[in-house]
Amino acid sequence: MRGGRVLVSSLALGCALSMAATAHASSVIEVDPPERLFEVIGGRITEASGLALSEDGERFYTIPDAGGPAEVYVFGKKGETTAILTLPTRDLNEDWEDIAVVKGKDGRRHIYLADTGDAWFVRRDKGMPNRTEYRLLKFPEPDPSVKGETPVTDVITYTLAYADGGSHNSEAVAVHPRTGQVFFIAKTEKAGAPVRAWSAPATLSQNRTNTLRQIHADLRVQGASGASFSPTGDRLVVRNATHAYVWWIKNSDVAASLRAKPITVELPTQRQGEGIAFTIDGQALLVNSEGSRQAVWKVPLPSEAGAREDTDKQVGASLPPTLAEPAPGTGDNDLLMIIIALVAGTGGLGLLTYHLVRARRTTVS
Incomplete structure (x- = not known):
């Protein structure tokens, strides 16, 4: 037996x-595949760096990369350029890397530009020392009626430096919509190198250098090129060339929340993926790329990353x-x-x- x-x-x-x-x-839970929304057809937008969205979701913002003109490009839902916001002087763009649009305590929405790249190639070619001082630029978001080339005059500049006094290349920058605090994620290309996260002071000063302090020693997101908070600030996303990483943010405590393991979302293949933003409803991600006539993609989120479940899609x-x-x-x-x-x-x-x-x-x- x-x-x-x-x-x-x-x-x-x-x-x-x-x-x-x-x-x-x-x-x-089945997740819809990424959707190609449109191509960005503005002739000036060839090296887009960063991506942000207006409050109504009708306008997109992006910026040129290192050494480009000090301009912000505004384009519509068909990819057409609707406005070009020109800042006072070209030298304000040493190495712009990311952009955010957030409502301030005064009730107005502001555009934040992160001049936080290390400009390594430019400085090397000019025989300049490594960069150790950076800038964050801020000005009011223009009215939707603004069209064409428009000068921006009321720009606030915040000077930044890292607590260790070193040179860092932070391409992923995000502004928390509830607290207004700004966070920076260093871009590292070398395998095994730590991916550090930093925070600016809760209140920024125009009169002195704002010290960025480390809040995480290694996020393990190699090649981080963009970051964004969800509209309510309950999630933070950081992207690289192939994936997005989503953290839930509890009680607006970003430093503590980053200790958790992120949710990984695969991104569509892009020429050189750069920026990332949440859709207005927080149900999906939007991503763009460097290069002429590059597409903006919509990437639906899985339920564990905050998307509402569709019972018809749940096997x-x-x-x-x-x-x-x-x-x-x-x-x-x-x-x-x-x-x-x-x-x-x-x-x-x-x-x-x-x-x-x-x-x-x-x-x-």
Whole structure:
């Protein structure tokens, strides 16, 4: 009867594994593929760096990269350039890297420009020392009626320096919509090099250098090129060439929230992916790229990154709660418990069947 016992146990285990795997697979939420929205067709927009969105979602903002003109490009939902905002002097753009549009405490929305790249190639070619002083530029978002080339006059400049006194290349910069605090993520290309995150003072000063202090030693996002907060500030996204990484922000405490593991979202293939922003409803991401006539893509978020669930797309929507999708970070443990429970239950059924058959044979003989 040893062969019979092995057969029963094998069948029980196989059934359990099959049922558990089915339950695990059925809890997956399908996410729509990325959608190519439009090509940016403005002739001046050839090295877009950063991406931001107006409050109504009707206008997009981007900026030129290092050494480019001190201009902000505004384009519509068909990719057409609607306005060019020109800042007072060209030298304000040593190495612009990111842009954000956030409502301030005065109730007005402001555009933030991060002149926080290290301008390494330009400085090397000119024999200049490494950059250790940076700038954050801020001015009111123009009225939607503004069209064409428009000068910007009321620009506030904040001088920045890192607490370690070093030179850093921060291409990903985000402004929290509730607190107004600004955060910086250094771009590192070398594998294994730490990806540091920094924060500016809660209140910026125009009269002295604002010291950026490290809040995370290594985010592990190699090649970070863009960052943005969700409209409500409950999430932070950081992107590189291939993926976006989403952190939930609890109680506006960015430093503490970054200790958690981010949710990874695959991005569409781009020539040189740069900027990233949330859609107005916070349900998807928007990404752009350097180069002429490059597309802006919309990337839907999975439910665990904050998108509302569509029950029509949930394969396991009718499953009981015990087989619902596990909370992030607990899925493997829950799956193991399901397997153990099913093996025990199915094994017990097999053992009962064995004894009944044996008893019947004894009676017959």
